[in-house]
């Protein structure tokens with residue numbers, strides 16, 4: 001009987017459980033002293049779903065003992081590690097090393113073990129310890145009374161705080177969900193309720209499956225990963241052959257971006273005299289464009305028989321790739337001073353003005369103190385070219401400043417790429433054999449054509465996974 | 476009469492009813508022309524025409540390939556002969572022509588060669604597109620006349636033969652005005668004039684940065700220019716703030732002496748002797764009235780200087796575009812000597828190509 005009611009509540013909640021909301025919120029009402037934290041303070045978690053009727057029913061069957069040990073961890077300060085009624089923690093589950101079987105095997109220990117591992121991986125990718133420290137620091141700053149004296153800074157702090165807090169809560173919710181499912185299974189067994197047990201095991205399985213996605217998402221948890229970005233490709237030394245290669249690399253990114261449904265616009269393009277490009281910058285618009293594209297920063301090497309060499313010799317050429325995030329308004333790190341800028345029209349000759357009819361109104365902007373430049377020539381008016389070039393300049397200056405600050409403070413800067421073009425990251429060989437190999441991860445494929453047509457997601461993901469998991473191991 | 480509308484909507488004029496009557500009673504030479512309704516309508520730019528035509532993807536691609544190949548064959552020959560466009564410029568223009576001519580330009584990218592029967596909707600039929608591109612290359616017809624518009628600042632202004640295509644350099648005039656009105660509420664809410672407005676670009680650019688009470692009177696001698704400027708003003712729904720008037724320079728402004736907060740102009744400044752050697756797009760297609768500034772190119776500029784002294788109120792701002800350093804210096808010199816004491820803060824300001832392009836100053 002009791003388990004019937006419990007099951008009703010459970011079924012009701014399982015759709016919510018699917019989103020890993022701790023079901024304990026169903027059973028906790030604000031005023032009920034029975035559910036309190038170990039410190040004795042009343043649990044002040046709200047009943048977010050307003051299902052007070054259920055919680056009241058639940059309270060009539062006072063077997064709180066099985067659930068009220070489940071602790072909610074809602075702030076960085078919470079000291080108690082959440083556990084099941086019999087004291088099992090997420091770390092404990094990992095330590096048990098229960099064999100992880102195939103998903104089809106309906107074994108709760110296997111599911112629980114897989115989930116605990118995923119959570120561990122997600123925490124590692126989020127740089128959990130650093131994240132907590134950073135969060136505490138941000139909370140501290142948020143409480144300063146003079147914070148809003150500098151609204152831009154304050155905005156940045158509170159945005160970052162909100163985003164880190166969201167991640168923290170999500171992971172805590174995952175842990176909570178896992179433990180509650182386990183409690184539920186144990187309870188069902190005590191009560192000999194096979195339906196409830198099956199239901200709970202299924203819920204674990206669903207959780208296990210969707211965690212795979214979350215593992216990937218955790219790869220893109222850097223502060224700016226969700227931003228749009230600029231991708232810049234520059235030809236290395238070696239004339240037409242390497243300009244042609246730079247053009248191919250740019251084409252690869254355009255096709256990749258289109259494949260992913262991102263918007264692509266050419267901002268700046270300097271074509272080679274005979275083929276390809278000397279350099280070009282595209283704007284890639286869409287969620288996580290920066291998070292993915294940042295994995296492409298570095299030098300890309302091509303080996304092939306050059307179509308531009310009449311002697312048909314094998315050539316090696318390089319193209320350098322830089323990626324910069326486009327920060328939203330209000331999150332810029334650098335305030336640009338108009339008087340620090342030199343704005344030039346280029347490729348203009350002659351008297352100009354009424355003398356000339358031009359459709360090319362290319363503009364180059366130089367930030368004099370840093371020497372950083374940006375140009376744009378693909379807009380239809382000079383004003384728009386200038387605006388586009390300014391946006392590129394802003395993102396380059398922001399990037400530079402972020403890297404500088406990060407180096408200065410050895411700060412929490414998850415996955416910020418420094419556009420140092422020196423290091424070679426990938427090799428594309430078209431002759432004598434055919435292969436593309438990432439030199440950082442050793443990931444390789446034997447079909448260069450598909451890669452050059454934009455199928456680079458596997459390279460990106462393997463790099464993100466490997467570099468992040470390695471980097472965080474070292475911490 | 477137009478000024479009455481302007482006057483009613485602006486508090487600036489509420490006290491000037493009497494002045495009005497005196498204007499109205501004056502015999503106008505050119506202004507009276509603008510009172511009679513004119514029948515010729517400006518052409519609709521390509522991008523505003525309805526997409527009533529269609530073509531299959533393969534036919535359009537055929538046209539595109541043809542257009543590309545004749546653009547490629549130009550190489551640097553135009554540039555070498557008169558600083559005209561090269562193949563690269565023409566390829567970019569071709570993309571813009573497609574952008575303007577197709578209802579959905581993206582579809583050219585997203586549909587591949589296997590969908591040759593896919594039908595695209597066009598704003599001009601394919602024959603016209605062939606003709607337009609032929610005119611662009613063979614006749615050197617300016618691209619802006621081909622598509623009927625020029626992107627200027629964040630505006631798209633309609634243009635056609637008979638009206639000067641506004642230049643990128645001239646965009647800076649609006650920035651110059653922006654700089655002075657930022658600090659001066661009085662100018663921001665005042666009456667501005669754009670003399671020789673052409674397509675109306677400067678007037679529209681300026682009125683959009685003025686305050687709620689700011690107004691612009693835009694004048695031009697050319698009938699076509701007045702038509703096109705009015706079309707553009709209406710398209711940006713600024714007819715309550717900009718009054719377009721036909722007449723020679725200050726003629727349409729009589730009665731406003733000493734009341735003008737700001738005066739801007741890009742008058743014809745090319746020395747007559749240079750006109751025959753102009754880039755083909757300019758010399759063969761743009762109106763001579765908009766270009767020829769007399770023997771030394773200074774005839775209209777000097778006339779405007781003198782008028783500025785008369786029209787501007789104390790503290791009023793002016794900006795003129797010129798042919799370059801010589802004209803700038805000459806103007807400043809002229810103002811300092813002939814109009815000794817009438818102006819201060821005289822400045823010469825370069826364009827983005829580094830050419831001394833503008834003269835600005837304040838009426839004392």
Ligand SMILES: C[S@@+](CC[C@H](N)C(=O)[O-])C[C@H]1O[C@@H](n2cnc3c(N)ncnc32)[C@H](O)[C@@H]1O
Nearest residue numbers: 639641671672673695696697723724741743765
């Ligand atoms: C160089 S165009 C400038 C057009 C426009 N303001 C622009 O910047 O694109 C010079 C303009 O002055 C006009 N113009 C020439 N003589 C004039 C005159 N006597 N009175 C008024 N306008 C005149 C021409 O018709 C032409 O539109």
